[in-house]
Amino acid sequence: MFVEDVNHFHTLAGLPTPAASLYRVTGRHPARSSRYHNVNLSQGLGDELRCVFRAGRDVWGYMCLWRAADAQPFSLGEEHLLAALSTPIGETFRRSALLRPNPVIGxxxxxxxxxxxxxxxxxxxxxPAEAWLRRLPLTRLSHDDPGATPIPAELRSVVNKARAIAARRDTGVARARLRVGGRWVVIHGFALREAGSEGGRTALVIESAKAAEMAPLIVRTYQLGRREQQVIRLIAAGLTTAEIAARLSLSTHTIRGYLKRIFEKVEVSTRGELTAKIFADHYVETMNPDFATDL
Known part of the structure; x- marks a missing residue:
């Protein structure tokens, strides 16, 4: 269950050091943490070490390690070791998003x-939900009912996020993206409320990601800036260098500079290769005229 606590992943994402232990964050008093009481102790766990994996300013993954309740807490040296791995692992995760998706099967x-x-x-x-569950890695927790259907960890996290937002303990949108069989899938979470009641149920919708939904991820993956995104959008629309310069009120020399940087980031040498790599390689079956405008 979601609880308000310390050492959140979204907090680590904005800190200079991307790793921290629960003992250090709480001043060696983990009892200050509700997560420690409600989760760790019930599982025989003590200290935990959390880390986010970053490439540039973007977070591409995260990790949580635990120590047994009777073990020594994580050391500062171990924190530093995991923090040093943040960028190379984050960069690996970023580049993995560039892999061409497999054909859609099943x-x-x-x-x-x-x-x-x-x-x-x-x-x-x-x-359809039953079919999706058959394609996702299932997770069974120690306190789950033995007869209950195992739920993927990604789905559990979206459920918890939606419940936290409904209870005003969190903000944002309950949504997650993950790869299933080489394809991107989107999970949306919503708190349900019956008329005249407090509610309590949570609904999840899981579906194949549409091209427009994947555009922001593709942009982040190639680490494209705002102007570079604008240039790519206009290239996809078929505009020439002079036309792009006129549309953006820039010189043709400046546009050529943007094109050079874009080609280097995407690792292509022509406009045709650029369009194919960004659009056709990532969701050719869902391409539509709106995709370019959503960059």
Whole structure:
């Protein structure tokens, strides 16, 4: 269950050092942490070491390590070691997003819908959701009912995020992206409320990612700046260098400079290769005229 706590991953993402232990953050008093009481102790765990994997300013992954309750807490040296691995691992994750997706095989035709009760247990689901679950790695926690359907960790995190937002303990959007069989999938979470009640149920929708939804990730993956994104959008629309310069009120020399940097980042040498690599290589089956404008 989501609890308000310290040492959140989103907090680490904005700090100079991307790794921190619970003992150090709480001044060697982990009892100040509600997560320590509600999660760690019940699992026989003590200190935890969290790290986010960054490439530039973007976070591409995260990790949490635990020590047994009777073990020594993580040392500062271990924190530094994990922090030193943040950039190379983050860069590896970033580059993995550039892998060309596999052909779609066995992907459900429609979105999957899952409904969870107040305790976070799966209450109902439709047929496409069953098909999606068969393609996702399942996770069974020690406190789960033995007869309950195992739920992927990614789905659990979106459920918890949606519940936290509904309870005003968090902000933002309950959503996650993940790769399934080489394809990108999007998970959306929503808190449900019946008329005249406090609610408590949570709904998840899982579906193949549309091209427009993937555009921001592709932009981040290639580390394209705002002007570079504008130039790519206009290239995709078929404009010449002079036309792009006129549209952006810049000189043709400046546009050529942007093109040179874009080609270097995307590792292409022509406009045709650029368009194919950014658009066709990542979701050719979902390309539509709106994709370029959503960059």
């Amino acid at each position: 992907v459900p035709d429609g979105p999957g819908l899952l409904v969870f009760d107040r305790t976070g247990a799966l209450e109902s689901l439709n047929e």
